[in-house]
């Protein structure tokens with residue numbers, strides 16, 4: 314049960330090649346990427362001859378104690394933080410997955426969702442493959458093992474030409490670090506450099522932590538691999554880059570950290586521009602602009618800058634809220650939101666308040682949010698959403714409610730306003746959203762317009778891999 318009524322981050326991946334402390338760097342990288350997955354975490358390392366690894370359920374710091382880290386060693390490592398978008402949340406599904414095939418051990422950590430995973434899996438099972446997890450990631454392993462090519466990179470290219478969907482992954486054997494990004498570029502993956510070592514990461518904020526310099530993003534449809542520091546970065550393509558990409562615009566709205574560079578642009582700047590554009594599209598007379606912390610803070614700053622209305626922090630967020638009840642009543646659900654957010658009465662009392670949030674999914678929490686702001690003494694509550702109405706679920710690696718649960722898929726904006734009991738409600742338009750990025754044709758906006766750039770499962774069922 315979700316109390317925060319937000320899409321769930323997909324996963325975070327990190328990798329290091331050519332550093333004697335690759336394991337510790339990966340641990341630090343995963344801590345910087347914790348916001349992309351909190352259910353499980355794993356690190357795999359290689360000393361050039363064998364892989365050592367550990368996975369666990371929970372946050373990075375609780376999974377990797379000093380004793381655990383001391384058992385992992387090598388100059389190559391990959392790590393993964395998981396939130397389950399495909400497969401259930403169990404230890405066996407924690408990544409990176411490690412498997413042995415005829416050329417030795419291989420490890421892979423994946424961020425995204427393969428839209429034809431079920432079909433490919435059925436096809437592989439009919440051909441005799443035995444799967445041990447419910448992860449779509451495992452499909453890639455089997456395709457690599459089935460390839461008739463000899464070199465690992467050509468086997469991976471074969472595998473990637475058979476899968477469809479949104480993915481970025483890091484992969485390693487005992488000697489090589491690899492990374493790839495799907496041809497549409499849905500999910501991010503960066504390459505960085507630190508002296509003689511190479512680093513891969515979902516977001517650049519993790520490079521700052523390990524003091525790596527970003528080099529570039531892995532190009533959509535590209536497989537990169539590093540075998541030796543002397544040979545440096547090598548690259549092959551498994552797909553032509555699409556003429557129009559489908560990079561996930563929700564990374565800017567909510568998913569990525571504001572201190573990251575994503576798809577060539579600063580998340581902070583882009584998110585702030587969403588707030589400015591929102592103020593231009595939905596001005597209102599008010600005394601204070603407050604964010605729903607923490608994800609809407611940057612957009613609220615943009616709204617305040619553009620509107621000239623003072624910015625303040627009118628909601629205090631309890632960052633130590635743990636797991637929720639399994640089957641809450643509506644009353645308990647509301648109280649859970651209140652545990653998380655409390656009004657700051659000094660800021661709100663007697664004021665007309667603009668509340669900026671990044672998105673609305675089901676709408677139940679927005680209703681509680683408006684109630685909390687009124688309880689803080691606000692005389693009017695104007696809710697402003699720094700993204701367009703979420704009407705369609707994501708099948709590309711972000712966990713969103715079903716279409717039936719998304720309030721905007723079946724209600725008008727006025728209906729939603731009445732339901733959440735706000736004095737006014739304004740969403741950023743799709744045009745305004747795209748106007749705020751430099752290459753609008755290169756973004757997926759399916760959540761808002763329902764135009765799925767990759768056909769969904771039924772339509773790809775005939776396109777099976779060759780094994």
Ligand code: SF4
Nearest residue numbers: 561707711757759760
């Ligand atoms: S559907 Fe939405 S969340 Fe999914 S990739 Fe597209 S923009 Fe991102």
